[in-house]
Amino acid sequence: MTATTTAPDRDPTAETISAVLSREVRPPRPGALSASLAFGWRAMLKIKHVPSQLFDITAFPIMITLMFTYLFGGALAGSTREYLQFLLPGIMVMSVVMTSMYTGMSVNIDISKGVFDRFRTLPIWRPAPMVGYILGDMFRYTAGALVILAVGLILGFRPDGGALGVLAGIALLVAFSFALSWLWTMLGLLVRTERSVMGISMLVLFPATFLSNILVDPKTMPGWLQVFVDLNLIAHLVAAVRGLMSGDAVVDELLWTAVCGGVLIAVFGTLTMRLYNRK
């Protein structure tokens, strides 16, 4: 590789520049998949250069798993071990869904810098940069879910669904988070600052994750709250993931989650691309 030649850098001159100007054929433009993968690669590079981002998908999930298991376990299920069988799939959903809001923040940060302008003047498949963010984030979702699973197994989580059920649950969770990410890309394009993206995301995610079946059985809640939980997408996702992991998957919940995911992509994916083209 010529990159490693030790000759000192020289200032660019007319000669060096004209030597690199191509007189050859331009390569054909990349397809949708390779453009999206290139942007996915960029997201991975960002994780490599700013590894502190991984803190969110490791330390935070470990912390909340430990906290809730030992805080509520005795009171709610008689023993922490018992409670963990119920809690773990839910806490996995909570922490992965929480991580999904970083997609919106990275979109927003990129816009405030000039790099977005360059992407938008490239003759590539238009959604590719957005898909790239989300591909990078799917890596984080998977990593986050595996971290929680590992912690759970250490603490005594023994799912009846076996390895296959657990993997199916994680796959469903990552797929749903992919769909949900389009809500955040839209928000990232819509809102002015990174801070407000975070603020609004929290405003949505806090009630959606806490007012659900993640921590407790909704049967103990007042009627009006049960209605909310019933309408809560996240609660259906949790029920589906829990079902898969415990080996008694509920078809209704799986269908619900799949349909909601499809609708999220259709609505927010479209809105994202409209905003992206208008920006």
Next chain:
Amino acid sequence: MVSAAMTAEGTRSMSEAGDSLAIETSGLVKSFGGTRAVDGIDLTVPAGTVYGVLGPNGAGKTTTVRMLATLLRPDGGQARVFGHDVVREADAVRSRVSLTGQYASVDEDLTGMENLVLLSRLLGYRKPAARERAVTLLEAFGLTEAADRQVKNYSGGMRRRLDIAASILNTPDLLFLDEPTTGLDPRSRNQVWDIVRAVVAHGTTVLLTTQYLEEADRLAERIAVIDRGKVIAEGTPGELKSSVGAGSVHVRLRDRWQREQARQVLARVLGTEVQLDADPVALTARIMDGDSRDRASAQASRALAELDEAGITVDDFSLGQPSLDEVFLALTGHPAEERDENEQEVAE
């Protein structure tokens, strides 16, 4: 200008490269809120030239470039790039242009190498070829040593070079450079100028926005001066300067009582009106006649000699190019203004 004509898809075909007009706009309009940032701009940019767009901050330069680069949708009027409408045929435009914006359009978290490999891949190079292209460009732009450093640790000049390298990766037919030298030190500025000359010599059309008359003068074959979203003058640098003057002579005397005498000498030698500055020992005279720098300096040295002969003691004598302010003063009767003041006036 027709180089390596190819017919395969994604390549420059004979007819594409042979277009005589790179940019053609008529009545281009863009408003933000109630302010018309671009207010009916007509531009005609022949292919294969450097075209300068000169104007102060907030004149509408960046907005115009962003519309032409398909980043902003015009509110009115039409714009065509190599015959393609920037709104309806945006993709065709995108495959032939690239943009180096006023703010670095490279990724700060990535290294120089990664930035260029990413762009190569997005432009369709396969993995090994993408890397090869990146290595070649980094070397040509004097960035090999910095290749594996994150861009956030680059100096302003290095960043700008990487940015331009990214823009010419695919050798575009039209390159937009939005204030490419603003904030750069003189050495980096000269490098950017060399790059622009090399790019245009290769056959790429360059649209360059700038706040500096000197820059437009050195690089551009034609210049449009814009102010408050409108083109207020257009022509070759020579035409523009002959309407403004080739430069100004600034003189400071030792004794204020010699100023009247000095004024007469300068008026006689230079044949223009001499302005008495607020400083009681200073005078300024515009050199009108002369579309080349040589003639202006010849006149200036003659003026200095005559002042000396008349026994006038000169402490300081300088010849400067007309500044953007002077161009504006001459063309519009008001100095170049910042956007804020502009907006206030619009609001009134």
